[in-house]
Amino acid sequence: MSKLTAEDLVRLRDKARAAMDFEKQGYRGKVVMHTGTCGIAAGAEKVMAVLTAELKERNVTDLVVTTSGCAGICSREPLMTVQLKGQSPVKYTELTEAKVKSIVEEHLVGGQPVEKLAFVMGCEAAY
């Protein structure tokens, strides 16, 4: 990457924003696995493997699957956030293989948040 100027930074921001917007990129949604130290210790990586395997098996390619840092609810790790087009982000906690399978089936493929497994819906205040 070449050296940035302040103007480049603004341009880069707008570009990166668009790149992060899964809708603009033509995806149907985004799944974020939270992998901080405690998430990993609680088995986030294994859950992630189950998730990717499930999605592959069902040939789901229109979702962005990514990782991020700790979501702050350590006692309920492993955690993931699912946001589909037109829906609020939904957090699922204390994930297990079985839970991931039903989330893939009902939410990621079926499009309906799994009410009995979801912990919370919406964004956190930040300003």
Add this chain to the structure above:
Amino acid sequence: MSDKPNILVVDDESIVIRSAELVLKGAGYEVEGANGGREAIAKMEQKSYGLVFTDLKMPEVDGITLIRWVRNARPDTGIVILTGYPSQDTIKEALSLGIIDYVPKPFTPAVLLDVTQRAVHWVLERRGAAGKGEEEKEDFPPSMAAELDKVIEFYRDKPGSLIPVLQRAQEMIGWLPVPALRRIAQGMNIPPAEVHSVTTFYSFFTMKPRGDHNVRVCLGTACYVKRAEEVMKTLEEGLGVEVGGVTPDRKFSLEEVRCLGACGLAPVVMVDSDTFAGIDPKAAMDVLKPYG
């Protein structure tokens, strides 16, 4: 046993075995060859060898597997690796398994003889020291010395780099034996007393060897409140060692740490790099089951 231990050369290419035999027999060593890891294990089950020279990349039973087996079943046998692919990772893994040295392939007779002499010396010293105190029995394999020298070289002229050097050294050897500290002091041109005092000041450094599996019990506040002390007690009783100790068979060492940063999962125990969360103090020993 005589002062020339017998040697087993393991490689999947018979040309390598033959040329090693030629060189070593010429120098008066007793040498046998094995065509691959499986044959080597079969031979070693019948007979004991002072030294094993092994290739890393072999079909079926590869070098690392063989080294693991030797470490477990024939702990007195010294291991030297012969390798055409000295990638940093495999060397590192082999080092962590306790090999004495390595010979790059293809080798010249001089190099092979030189390494062999050093390895023999090392094996004999260890054997001689076996009757003496625990501390002296551990020595410091020459292969590590070479690696360590590289680290020292890299940091020598950077001010304030004693701690990074000690960190790298411990990463390589697993602990900080006195000969390593001496070598660092010499190489860095720092008085040995200062190296020693810095080493003992920081809890991250250990001057005692660790077991094959290092068990670390978190005694941070969050874990304490969830009764980590009882977890520690159970492990101390179960392993029959106190915190800071190593089991007589060198399988496990037991340490305490202050917070692994996984407080949400307290109480936490780490075995090597695996984290175990929410341990029931009574059942703490169960955690160690998969590690034999």
Add this chain to the structure above:
Amino acid sequence: MANDLIQISVCSGTGCLDAGSLLVRTAFEDHVRSQGLEKTVAVNFGGCAGTCPQGPVVTVEPGGVLYHGVQPGDAAAIVGEHLKGGVLDRLRYEPPEEPSKIPSTGALPLYRHQVLRVLRNKGLIDPESMEEYIARDGYQGAAKALTQMTAEEVVATVKNSGLRGRGGAGFPTGLKWEFASKSVADQKYLLCNGDEGDPGAFMDRSVMEADPHSVVEGMIIGSRAIGATKGVIYVRAEYPLAVKRLQKAIDDATAAGLLGKNILGSGHDFELSIYLGAGAFVCGEETALMRSIEGKRGMPRPRPPFPAHKGLWDKPTVLNNVETYANVPPILLHGADWYRSLGTQKSAGTKVFALTGAIKNVGLVEVPMGIPLRTIIYEVGGGIGKKNKKFKAVQMGGPSGGCIPEHLLDTAVDFDSINATGAIMGSGGMVVMDEDNCMVSLAKFFLGFTADESCGKCPPCRVGTRVMLDLLTDITEGRGKPGDIETLIDICDDIKNTSLCGLGQTAPNPVLTTIRYFRDEYESHIHDKWCKTGICRDLASFEIDPEICTGCGVCARACPQEAIVGEKKKPHRIIQELCIQCRTCYDKCKFNSIQIKASRKLTGVAAAAEGGKH
């Protein structure tokens, strides 16, 4: 007429912010001001109602009318309609007939009180992607500081924001920067303290792991303010993931020219590297940390000279905590007044806490300064984790801090109010204890820690903590004597007054606060040989209350000594000669029928009465 007040809340959730809710809020404020409507219309931020794709979302009370997709230009129309008592149908959002059963963040107490400033990117970005950090306004604060402001202006902004150091002592950051900016030298250093020695705290680790660029950006701004060209982040070697992600952040920022020479064409140079700490608590102290980077034993030295004049390698040096730096970029971006809009007069902004221990929601929370402890524990934290156990105390500030009891739970969380309780704000560890935690043992635990970690330079600290530890060990093992409490307090005073560094000066705090608030526990340990929690095994005996016991037999099966006998469905009893006070039965009993009494051995109660009948 208060009832007529129209309340407009603009959602400040991350989704709505991204959709532009800040501008919407400003438009409402401007409109209200320009029309002189301050008395009838109030504008503020509100929580997320779980309708994020419709953002920016605005709620108007009375009536709870929800608007979606609101643009700045809509402010006047919405206010106008509501003043007339109507509703602007064009933007009105009708929630679905069958609302989702999933609670929204605005409705859950865990989230309702939190405002994410330090953790602004929490869970939203890939920590290893600089682009994603930039997408969320990353490095805009640094760009502003470097290309539009003088160093003095940067210092002034941070000073006016009221930001105080998050590493424990709460020293005003702007002031620290001002001192260093005035020192003249050929080389200055800017350091970041990521040692996080307080066992049971993990805020800094999370920030470094989840948002490493925020620390890097904060440091770039700091380096500009004081004129430093070299920086070091000191991180515990026990945090490998944090180290890896920070290193990636530094490498990426360097490749992009955000670190290195002539950053953003401003002429300012700043190089950043990581130094791995080797595990000594005292190295978190600033002078010790600098010695450690120099490769020596990390011993503190007396101040003055202050590091702002003579620090690392004797050059002017500023050290700030990880969270302190992470606070800086948005202050530059949004201004000092924005920062002060949360928190109290003397403690501005928000604070991140690591909530752990006997609490339901263990984790990382960020709340405005000044909210009561009770709110953090019972609402954000969800109260005590185990059912039917009572709250006993919350420990703040780790080994340098203290315990705050139930009756002080209404204390506001700000530097000065917490200090008044005898605890300290510390770096943000909050360990909650319920009635099963023994406060004498806890004091012993912390003292064991400081005695271990004392670098040994000052005798009062080295010897004093040992003596206290011995005394506390005696008390917890049944050898306590009358007068021990007074002796402890005396030694505490000595250590406090004669130690060189913060470690010694604050080491007595856990003992002093537990004596202050839980003196009865010390007394029952000493006089009655009774630890009512049973944690001190030597000071407890266990009995089954026959009135409560249902004879379910769970305890008998769990007892490792087979010391519990009784017929099924009839009250059981414990054979005292066999009991080793392991507490298993107490933990297993679902009916709370196990009573913890004073030690029989030490108080001379004959065990025969109940135990000998079998």
